[in-house]
Amino acid sequence: MEKVLSIQGISKRYGRIQAVNGLFLEISRGQVFGLLGPNGSGKTTTLSILLDLVRNDSGSFEWFGEPPSKESRKRIGSVIESPNFFPYLSAVRNLRIVADIKGKPYDDIDEALTLTGLYDRRNDRFKTYSFGMKQRLAVASALLGNPDVLILDEPTNGLDPQGIAQMRDLIRMIAQKGITIVLASHLLDEVQKICTHVAVLRKGIKLFDGEVSEVLAVSELVEVSSENMEALKEAISGHAEYKSLTRSEDKWLVYFKNPVRPGELNEYMHRKGIVLTHLSERKRTLEQHFLELLNDNR
Numbered sequence: 001m002e003k004v005l006s007i008q009g010i011s012k013r014y015g016r017i018q019a020v021n022g023l024f025l026e027i028s029r030g031q032v033f034g035l036l037g038p039n040g041s042g043k044t045t046t047l048s049i050l051l052d053l054v055r056n057d058s059g060s061f062e063w064f065g066e067p068p069s070k071e072s073r074k075r076i077g078s079v080i081e082s083p084n085f086f087p088y089l090s091a092v093r094n095l096r097i098v099a100d101i102k103g104k105p106y107d108d109i110d111e112a113l114t115l116t117g118l119y120d121r122r123n124d125r126f127k128t129y130s131f132g133m134k135q136r137l138a139v140a141s142a143l144l145g146n147p148d149v150l151i152l153d154e155p156t157n158g159l160d161p162q163g164i165a166q167m168r169d170l171i172r173m174i175a176q177k178g179i180t181i182v183l184a185s186h187l188l189d190e191v192q193k194i195c196t197h198v199a200v201l202r203k204g205i206k207l208f209d210g211e212v213s214e215v216l217a218v219s220e221l222v223e224v225s226s227e228n229m230e231a232l233k234e235a236i237s238g239h240a241e242y243k244s245l246t247r248s249e250d251k252w253l254v255y256f257k258n259p260v261r262p263g264e265l266n267e268y269m270h271r272k273g274i275v276l277t278h279l280s281e282r283k284r285t286l287e288q289h290f291l292e293l294l295n296d297n298r
């Protein structure tokens, strides 16, 4: 698949704070790529570096297989900060001003307004818009000039539930048009619902990346119980793939380093003289994976 973005070990330090720490990433055409991490994990700094708003201390990145340039920058639309439009001007007038500044024709304005659901309100003043409409106008403005990539920083921040749903639908529609999307979010649920791929960041370090569907399918988690829970714990912690366990009511939740087949586990326990009264595989959600990764790297 065609590479849209390739990041090779970028880092950025602000005084004592290492905001981004040796980040590597590959993003291909058509992906909806989520940078997921808690506040302060370096998401905004990363996006700002990719947009040449902040200079990285080391490492490099390529857009569309080439070092960043004015030309590549023209192929990228972004919404990084709160929208800044003229309050007394309509959406159309505001977008014309944006088009003038960007040196783009007015041709895309109607389509951008239609896609973002603002066409019927296009002649109303910006100041009469709801917060959700303002955010969507910012997306419309980023879409002027038909970019190949759209970068969004925390696209649903501050929106009410209806606004969140509308923004999610909008992002999906934009992705369907073939525009590659890179978004930052601290909300796991959001990334699960919108993104095809994810990279989990913590304190500027990438902990994990992959396809969201793959991460959802991870299943190295098994539930077990027996008459003697302590003997079971001791036996299972000797298994070659054993990683950790936690108690969940009357069962042990056991994490393995790699998937272990239930039949094989049953046999292993049998050899250790333990009769299992319960054995079942559990699909791990991205949430469990995310929390575990954050704990592992504390």
Ligand code: ATP
Residues within 6 Å of the ligand: 014, 017, 018, 019, 037, 038, 039, 040, 041, 042, 043, 044, 045, 046, 184, 186
């Ligand atoms: P948030 O969602 O809270 O913005 P984030 O994951 O986007 O979090 P960044 O905004 O990239 O994270 O910040 C990463 C770290 O760098 C934080 O500790 C932040 O305080 C620090 N930082 C970011 N910008 C600056 C700056 N201009 N000067 C000093 N420190 C900064």
